[in-house]
Amino acid sequence: MVFYFHDIIYNGKNAKNATSAIIGAPAWGNRTILAGQDHFGDLVVFDDPITLDNNLHSTAVGRAQGLYVYDKKEIFTAWLGFSFVFNSTEHRGSINFAGADPLMNKTRDISVIGGTGDFFMARGVATLMTDAFEGEVYFRLRVDIKLYECWK
Template sequence: KELVFYFHDIIYNGKNARNATSAIVGSPAWGNKTNLATPNRFGDVVIFDDPITLDSDLRSTPIGRAQGLYLYDKKEILTAWFGFSFVFNSTQLKGTINFAGADDIMKTTRDLSVVGGTGDFFM
């Protein structure tokens, strides 16, 4: 069975506290917590609590939340490591899908490992 979900990450930039769904909680000495570090965002750690929708429109009704963190872990290229859960509590879906792994952000198609699930997604 194939499931297609979208999660919408709006990083805090110092001016959008009301709409932000993620925030930089750690940064390298040359970075700060309102702008991602350069080059390649290396050393930034971001936490998030993003809405999940069934289409790419941010204004669509959320069916759950994506909650977790990602960190930028390479100096040479833009890449990140993610650890997060899709948390569903709707009439359609209940439970979690848990993800962990490296994300080669520059690739057109990317995969993250599903490492577990609960409720409707129990493995």
């Protein structure tokens, strides 16, 4: 299964369109602009649309909901914990993910650690790839999910 999720971080001016916000920042940062030093210490919560293609304006098949923490000073990297929550005619339920995201790598694998509904007790791997980004406000991830176990 391949999905795209679209993250638009709040930057102090885009509240109407933002799908994520900085909720924690280091002493030298703030909650409107990502911190320097590879954003180390910023904690971001998100509720992003999931689409079947890379068009932000396509019909959403669900939401990517969770958080990411920029966790290293020397290089751009984060830790992710999130769920894909589906409510479409094709899929119902959620898939849960957690893991390190070394953003400078072209592809990164994170663990599928569970699920509900159509994805009850899902296990597997999701390969992430940054599909697009615009400055520090928008990024789109391509998520290729391979489930090895799923009870339905």
